[in-house]
Amino acid sequence: MLFTLLGEFVLPGDGTAWTSAVLAAFERLGVAEKATRQALMRTSNAGWLNAEKVGRRTRWLLTPAATRLLTEGARRIYTFGPAQAWDGQWVLVQVRIPESDRRARHVVRTRLAWEGYGSLGPGLWISPHADREQEAVRVLREAGVADDAHVFVARRTGLSDTVEMVAAAWDLPEVEVEYEQFIAEFRAPGQPADVLLRQLELVHAWRRFPALDPALPRELLPPRWSGTTAAELFADRHQRWQDEARREWKRLNSQE
Incomplete structure (x- = not known):
């Protein structure tokens, strides 16, 4: 307060x-x-x-x-x-973090969540805010895991339902x-x-x-x-x- x-x-x-x-x-x-x-x-x-x-x-x-x-x-x-x-674009973040690196896992999880990213599973995060791509890059660098990460901006092309994907992430x-x-x-x-x-x-x-x-x-x-x-x-x-x-x-x- x-x-x-x-x-x-x-x-x-x-x-x-x-x-x-x-x-x-x-x-x-x-x-x-x-x-x-x-x-x-x-x-x-x-x-x-x-x-x-x-x-x-x-x-x-x-x-x-x-x-x-x-x-x-x-x-x-x-x-x-x-x-x-x-505009229909998504940011995808894929990162590998060892189970033993609890600090990095905490930083990535909390900071990406603050930026509005949702998790589709271990090491995979998504966001419909393409303008937050650089925020994800900054978080990964601050967590010290940038060398084991990939960031993409892309469009979803189909397969499973978008509503189900959103429900899984958030x-x-x-x-x-x-x-x-x-x-x-x-x-x-x-x-x-x-x-x-x-x-x-x-x-x-x-x-x-x-x-x-x-x-x-x-x-x-x-x-x-x-x-x-x-x-x-x-x-x-x-x-x-x-x-x-x-x-x-x-x-x-x-x-x-």
């Missing part, structure tokens, strides 16, 4: 946050002061925040690495939704359950009593979906895909609540 707050309020502001403001925001979420302070220290120790003493107070500044990470995360989160157009029913829960949580109309709290909860709930949903083209999705409704709901609520939530954060983060 701390990264949600940093990306939603600190990044578009001046890149700084007083400890008191973070404590006040997290208190609304039901997080104890000790846990919030520990989260700040862990984030600082990981290189994402720098602490600056101003008298008896502490101000936290985003590091350049955090700014890059949050900027990319914001782009992915706020523009996420079903692909609008598709668990879309499970993703749809998550979308339906999101819709149920945030469909209520009107302005919430605590807009900052609800904006944090909204963004925190939505930021999971780029890792869950491969953002398939509409041609590959089931009829009445709830992800489309959820994306529209997120965009509407985020836009409606944004100004008031940022004003409230600015008030909390005031030095006065």
